[in-house]
Amino acid sequence: MSLFEDQHNFAEVILPVPLPKSFCYSIPLGTDVELAVGHRVLVEFGNRKMYTGVVSEIHQKRPEKYDPKPILEVLEVDPSVTEMQIKLWKWVAEYYMCTIGEVLNIALPSGLKLSSQSYIQLHPSFIVEENLEMLNDKEFTLLSTLEKEQTVAYSQVSNIIQLKSPYKTIKDLIAKEAILLIEQIKEKYKPKMEKRLRLTEQYAEHPEVLDKLFESLGKKAKQGDALLKYLTLVPVHEDHMTNYHGVSKKEFINVGKELSASSVGTMTKNKIFEEFERQIPRFELSIADRMLPTPELSAAQNECLQKTVTGLNDKGVCLLHGVTGSGKTEVYLKLIKSVIENGSQALFMIPEIALTSQLVRRLKVYFGDVLGIYHSKFSDNERVETWKGVQEGQFQVIIGTRSSLFLPFSDLELIVVDEEHDSSYKANDPAPRYQGRDVALVLAHFHHAKVVLGSATPSLESFYLAVKQKYAYAGLTERYGNAQLPEIKIIDIKAMRKQKKMKDDFSDELLQLVHKTTEEGNQAILFQNRRGYSPYVSCETCGWVPSCPDCAVNLTYHIYRNELRCHYCGHKEHVPKTCVSCGGTSLKTVGLGTQKVEEGLKTFLTDIRVGRLDLDTTRRKHSYEQILTDFEQGHIDVLVGTQMVTKGLDFNNVRVVGILNADSLIFFPDFRAHERAFQLLTQVSGRAGRRGDAGTVILQTTMPKETLFAKVARHDYRNFYRKEIQERQQYHYPPFTRLIKLTIRSEKQELTRDSAEWLGKRLINWLGAKRILGPQEPVINKIRNYYLSEIMIKLERENFDLKKAKNYIHHAILNLKEEKPFKRVWVSIDVDPN
Ligand code: ADP
Ligand code: ZN
Ligand code: ZN
Numbered sequence: 159m160s161l162f163e164d165q166h167n168f169a170e171v172i173l174p175v176p177l178p179k180s181f182c183y184s185i186p187l188g189t190d191v192e193l194a195v196g197h198r199v200l201v202e203f204g205n206r207k208m209y210t211g212v213v214s215e216i217h218q219k220r221p222e223k224y225d226p227k228p229i230l231e232v233l234e235v236d237p238s239v240t241e242m243q244i245k246l247w248k249w250v251a252e253y254y255m256c257t258i259g260e261v262l263n264i265a266l267p268s269g270l271k272l273s274s275q276s277y278i279q280l281h282p283s284f285i286v287e288e289n290l291e292m293l294n295d296k297e298f299t300l301l302s303t304l305e306k307e308q309t310v311a312y313s314q315v316s317n318i319i320q321l322k323s324p325y326k327t328i329k330d331l332i333a334k335e336a337i338l339l340i341e342q343i344k345e346k347y348k349p350k351m352e353k354r355l356r357l358t359e360q361y362a363e364h365p366e367v368l369d370k371l372f373e374s375l376g377k378k379a380k381q382g383d384a385l386l387k388y389l390t391l392v393p394v395h396e397d398h399m400t401n402y403h404g405v406s407k408k409e410f411i412n413v414g415k416e417l418s419a420s421s422v423g424t425m426t427k428n429k430i431f432e433e434f435e436r437q438i439p440r441f442e443l444s445i446a447d448r449m450l451p452t453p454e455l456s457a458a459q460n461e462c463l464q465k466t467v468t469g470l471n472d473k474g475v476c477l478l479h480g481v482t483g484s485g486k487t488e489v490y491l492k493l494i495k496s497v498i499e500n501g502s503q504a505l506f507m508i509p510e511i512a513l514t515s516q517l518v519r520r521l522k523v524y525f526g527d528v529l530g531i532y533h534s535k536f537s538d539n540e541r542v543e544t545w546k547g548v549q550e551g552q553f554q555v556i557i558g559t560r561s562s563l564f565l566p567f568s569d570l571e572l573i574v575v576d577e578e579h580d581s582s583y584k585a586n587d588p589a590p591r592y593q594g595r596d597v598a599l600v601l602a603h604f605h606h607a608k609v610v611l612g613s614a615t616p617s618l619e620s621f622y623l624a625v626k627q628k629y630a631y632a633g634l635t636e637r638y639g640n641a642q643l644p645e646i647k648i649i650d651i652k653a654m655r656k657q658k659k660m661k662d663d664f665s666d667e668l669l670q671l672v673h674k675t676t677e678e679g680n681q682a683i684l685f686q687n688r689r690g691y692s693p694y695v696s697c698e699t700c701g702w703v704p705s706c707p708d709c710a711v712n713l714t715y716h717i718y719r720n721e722l723r724c725h726y727c728g729h730k731e732h733v734p735k736t737c738v739s740c741g742g743t744s745l746k747t748v749g750l751g752t753q754k755v756e757e758g759l760k761t762f763l764t765d766i767r768v769g770r771l772d773l774d775t776t777r778r779k780h781s782y783e784q785i786l787t788d789f790e791q792g793h794i795d796v797l798v799g800t801q802m803v804t805k806g807l808d809f810n811n812v813r814v815v816g817i818l819n820a821d822s823l824i825f826f827p828d829f830r831a832h833e834r835a836f837q838l839l840t841q842v843s844g845r846a847g848r849r850g851d852a853g854t855v856i857l858q859t860t861m862p863k864e865t866l867f868a869k870v871a872r873h874d875y876r877n878f879y880r881k882e883i884q885e886r887q888q889y890h891y892p893p894f895t896r897l898i899k900l901t902i903r904s905e906k907q908e909l910t911r912d913s914a915e916w917l918g919k920r921l922i923n924w925l926g927a928k929r930i931l932g933p934q935e936p937v938i939n940k941i942r943n944y945y946l947s948e949i950m951i952k953l954e955r956e957n958f959d960l961k962k963a964k965n966y967i968h969h970a971i972l973n974l975k976e977e978k979p980f981k982r983v984w985v986s987i988d989v990d991p992n
Contacts, residue, residue, distance in 0.1 A: 164796035166218055169193060170227060170248070171211035173203055174271065176256075176262040176589075179228055180214050182221045186228045188479065193229070194243065194511045196237030200230045200272060210271040212239050238270055238549070240566050242604055242671060247564075249600055255898070255964055255987040265564035267536035276312035277340050278328065280304045284336045285421035294332060296320075296327050301336060333470055340987050350539065351435045356884050358432045373512065376451070452524055452763070454489055456639075460530075463489050470608040470629020475599065477578075477624040478612040480634030481873065482844025483808075484642055486612045487517075492526050493610065498508060498554050503570035507598060507806060509580035510534065516786070517555060532558030532565060535779055553879045560585065560594030561602055570605040573598045578620055579837050580610035584985060584992045595620075602984035614844060614875075615837040618886065619893045621879055636850070644815070644846040644853035646871040650862040651819070662758050663750050668816045668856040669762055675813040676766050676795040682814035684755055684798045685842045687822060689772040690723065690752045692747035695733065699742035702754040702872040704734065716774070717753050727942045755818060765855075774951060792857045802841035807920045815855045824866060827937060829891045830992070836878050839870040890952060892990070896950040896960070898967065899991040902946040904983045911935075913983040914947035915973050921951065924966040929953060944984075 170180040183201050193199075194469045199211045209392050210233065220226070247261040293301065296319040303318050305311060315324040319384055331337045365850025367911035389429040425431050433738055457462060460653045463479070467487065469476035480486040490506065508517065522529050526642065530544045530553030548555040549566045560583050575583070575595050583594035595611065602609045611620050611629070624631040637643060649665045659666045694712035704713050715733070723730050747754070751774045759768050776782040782802075790809060797803055808988050818856035823835035839857065858868060868879045869920055885914050887894050903916040914933035922930050931950040939946050971985045 166220060167193075168217055168683055169199070169213045169229060170215040170217070171199060171201055171229070172214050172244070172258050172262050173209050174266075175203065175209070175259045178257045180258065181211075182226045183229045183881055184226045185216070191232045193232060193237055194237050196239040197236050198270065199235040200233060202227055208272070212244070212266070213875055214244050214258075215236075230574060233272065233425060235528070238545070238566070239266070239961075242566065242568075243564065243566055245604060246601055247595075250590050250592055250597060251299050252964075253600075254590045254989050255968065256591070259384060259508060260589045264585075264588075267538055269539035269542035270545065270977040274694065277309045278304065278312060278315065278331075279309050279338045279340055281335050281338050283306075288335070293336075297331055297336070300324075300327065300331070304337065309340070311990040327375055353433050353435055355426070355431045355433055359428050363860075391830070403776065414694075452491075453488060455492065456485065457480070458634060458636060459485050459638070462634050465491055465579075465632035466493065466610060466630070467873070468633055470610070473628070473630040474602070475609045475623075475628075476612065476630040476632055477616055477620050477631050478610050478634070479616055479621075479624075479875075480612070480614060480785065481637060481643060482614045482841065483631050483637040483848040484614075484634035484641075485612075486576070486634060486639035487520070488614065490576065490610065491521070493572060494555055494574065495524070497571045498525070500571060502554070502565050502569045503548070504555050504572040504574070505565075505570060505598075506555060506572065507562065507565070507583075507594065508559060509555065509574045510559050510582035516790070517806065521555070527550070530555040530556045530558075532556055532557055532562040534561060535705045545682040560592075560597075563594060565598050567601075567605065569609045570601070572601050572608050572610070574610045574612065576612050579613045579615050579617040579833075580805070581834065581992050584990075586963065586992070587986070588989075591991075592984075593990050596990070609788070611952070613842045616875075617881055618833055618879065623891045624881060625878075634638045639849065640846060641849055642852040643873055644843055645856045646843055646873075647860045648867055648871055649856055651858050651860045653862075661762055663818055663858075664758060664762060664816075665717070665754065665856065665858055668858065671854060671856065672766070672796060672816065673763055676763070678813075680811045680813040681792075683803050683811065683812055683842070683845050684796060684816040684818060685750050685800075686750055686755050686818040687800055688749070688751040688797070689712075689753070689774055689800050690725070690751040691717040691757075692751055693749035695722070695747050696741050696742060697737040698744045698746050701739040702737050702739035704731075704738070708940070710938050710945045714751065714929045715747050716961050718759065726938065750818060752798050752800060755892045758851050759796060759798065767793065769794035769797050771797055771802045773802075776802070787941070801838060801842075803845070804838055805844055808848060809845070812845050813847060813851065813853045815843055815853065816830045817842060817855070817857045820857050820859045820867060824864065829889070830883055833877075836870060836882075839867070840873070843870065870909060894955060896953045896955060896989075897991055898953065898964075899988040900949040900967070900971075901986045901988070902947045902949070902952070902983060903986070904943060907940075907945045909983060910947050912973055913977075913980045914949060914975060916977065917970055917985070918949050918978065919974065921949065921967070922968045923964060925951065925972065926951075 163511065167185040167186055168182050171183050172180045181201075181203065183199075189560050191197070193213060193216060195213055195215060199213060203209050203210055203211075208230070232989050245267070247265060249258075250261045251258040253553065290298070300310075300315065300319050310318065312328075315328065316322060319327060321327065328337070328339070332339060394624065424432070424434065445759065454571055462478070466476045466478055474690060478486055480489075494504040494506065495558070506521065518531060530547045532541065532544045536544075543557065544553065544558075545565060548556060549568075551568075556565060558565075575598050578595050585592050585594070595617075599609055600609070609727050616624070617785075620629065623629045649667060649668070651660065651665070654660045654665050662667065672684075675682055692715045694703050695715050704722055705711060706713055706727065706729050709724055709726045711724060711726055713729075713731070714725055715721075718725050719730075720733055721730050722733055733745065737745070752770055752776075758771050759766065769789060770787050771782070775785060784806070785794075786796075789797050792811070820835070820839060823838060824831055828834075843855040843857075845853075846855055857871070859867060861867070864880075866878070869875075886892065891897075900912055902908045903918065904913065911933075918930060918933045929952050932951065933947045933949045936946055936948050951967065952965075953960060967987065971987075974980050974983065
C-alpha cells in the first residue's frame, strides 16, 4: 500500500532554522512522488515563511499539541540526501552542540534550497481599460509592464517605475485591487550551457545521403572526410544522448582545418548540422594535460605506501608523516587509484586555501572525468553539479575543503586528509563549529572507510594517537629525488640593528640572499603574518592610537587607499589629518604588515618584481590562482604574503624563504601557540629548495635563543612533540582533556559580565570548579559593538559522562536566557575550539 493512501502519515522535516529539533508535517494525499527519507520538500514554517526542508523520518504518530501543516510540495523524484548524510548531520549537531537545522544549512548547497521571493501580479478582476483613469503615471507604467510580463519580482519594481522606494505605489495599487502581492518559489540551480554542433538526424540516419555533404564541401572534401569521421563518432539518437557531447564550433572548425566559420554556417543552413545546447563541465583539461605521464613511486615512497596499506588494514587510520617535499601526494594518489579500481569512492580533503589549480590539475591528470571538485569559492551551481555528480556515480574522487564531507557519498572507501594539522579544517562561525578532520574520522567510521592523515607537522592530537598506537604510522623522512631540506638560519634582529646590519625590517643577509637568488633567475618567498601596511598608527607627540569605534582593536593602516581598517568588522576610515587627542599633525606607522614588506623590498632591491598574496589581494574568485600562476610562470620574483604562502605551494625555483619576524607567532595567549608556530615556520620553510639545489631560510627574531626556533631549524619534530605533549599533560590540555568554549555576548559590558558570572557559577555548581575556567574577557573584548566574555570548560577524556556534561551546559544556557535581565544575551558554544 502506498503511503499516500493513509491520511495519517507524517514526516519529520529538518528545517534550516536554529531550533533544536525536526518538525512534523502531514503528508497530503495524492502526491505524485512517494515520500521518502532524504526528499527535499517545501513547507511553511512560522510566520508564513517557506522553507526547503529535508525529510528525516516518516511515521504515524500524530503530534499531540498541534495540528501539523501539510507538506506543500515534494521537490524531486529521487531524494537528494541519503540516510547516511542525515546520520552524519545528527552526529555533528549532537557533538558540536548545535541544531540539526544549522548543520543542514551548511551541508546542503544553497543551490538545492529554494528561495522564496515576492512578486506582483495583475489582479484577475482588474480590467485595465475600465480602470485606467484612476491610475497615475507611475502606476500606469507598472500595470502596462505587468500586462506584458504577468509577474514581476518585487525587487524589480523600482527599476520599472524609477522610484527608489516603490512601496507607496504598490500599497495604493493593492488597495485599488489592481495588483496582488504573491510569494513565488524559484529553483536556484542553473547548469552551465554551451552551444554545440552535431549532424542532423537525416544525415546521421542515412549515411548514403552524406555524399551530399561532400558535394557541398567541394574542394575541401578531404577535410570534410576527417570532419565526418569525427562527427559520426558521436551518435545523435536520444538513447545515445548520455554520451553524446557534440562539438563546439571552434573545435569543429579546428578538426576540419581549412573549413571556415562561414562554410559551417552554410552547412548549418542546409540542415547538415544543427546547433544544440548542452551542459558542459566546469573544469575541462586540455589535451596536452591529459597526455602528462603519471610518475612512478620512489623506493621510499613505495615502502611508505606498503606501510600505509598495512596500517590501514590494521587500524583503519594511518598517520602519514612525511617531511615537506617528500612526495606524500603521490602516495595518496596511488591509494586513491586502487579505491577507484574497486569501483568505490574516495575523498581527498585539503585545507581551505591549498586548493590551488596546481593540485587540481595534478589530480585531474591522474583521475580524469571521475574527479569532482568542491570548494567554498565555488558558485552555487558548481556545488550542485558536484553534489549530483557524486550522487549519480559520475565522480568517484572528490577533492575538496571541509564542506565536502557533506556530499552524498554512497560507497566511500577512503578519506585522505592532507595537511591534517591545518587550522582551517576547523569551522568557526556560524555553527556548526566543526573540526573537519575529526568529522572525517566519523564519516569514515559510518562507511567502514579508511582514513589517511597526512602532514609534515602532524597535530599533537594525531601524533599522540599514533604514539599510543591507536593510529598506524608511516613516515617519509627524505625529500623526493635529490632535494635536500633547507638550511634554516636564525637572525638576531636586535644584534643586527646594533651592528647596523638591518635596513628597516630586512637584515642585510636576507636582502643579499634575495638579490643573489633572483639574479640567478630563481625566486623567493617572504612571510609576514600581518596584512595591511602597519598593524597600527600612533601620534608622534602624545602616543594616541586610532581604534575601531565598534571593536576593541587598533585600526590597521592600508597604504593603497591611505586608509585605516578594522580587520574584525571591516570598518574603514581616512587617516585623520590631526591627532584626535592632542591636535598634533604627525602620525607614524608602527609595526610590519605585508604591504610594508612589499614596499620595503621594492625600495631596497629596485629591479625585482614583487607579488603579494594575502586576504586583500585574493578576494575575487580567481585572483589567488592568478597570483600563483604568475609566480609559477616567473612573472614574479618574490612573493610576499601572510600564512597563505606557507601552505602546500610547490614551486621549482624557490631557493630562499624569509620570515621577517617570527616573534609574534609564539605570543598568542593560546595553549596551541607553540604548536601553530612550529607548524607555520616548518611549512613556510618547506617551500624552499623543493627541487634542485638546497634552499636557505632566514628566520628573523628578537629572541634568537627561543628553543622552539632551534627545533624548527633542526627539523626536529620529535623533540618539539616531546616537550609540548608534556606541557599539555601537566596543564590538562588536549589531547588529555576536551575543551568546550562558551562565548557570552551582549550589547552592554556589565550585562555581559553579569551573565557570564551567573553562567559560570551555575556551571561550577553542576560540573565542579576545577572544570571551569573563567569567565574571562578575551584580549579583544568587543567586536561589532558586542561585549564578549568567555568560559572555558575542561572535561576529562576518560571515565567521564560527556553526554551528561553537555546536557548540563545546554540547560545552564537555557536557564540563563530564562532569567529576565539576561534576555538579550547570546551564548555560542564551541566544542574543541581552535
Ligand atoms: P609533499 O606533499 O610531501 O610536500 P609533494 O607530494 O608535493 O610533497 O612532492 C614534492 C615534489 O616532488 C612534487 O613536485 C612532486 O611532483 C615531486 N614528486 C614526488 N614524488 C614523485 C615521483 N615519484 N616521481 C616524480 N616526481 C615526484
Ligand atoms: Zn597626539
Ligand atoms: Zn571593528
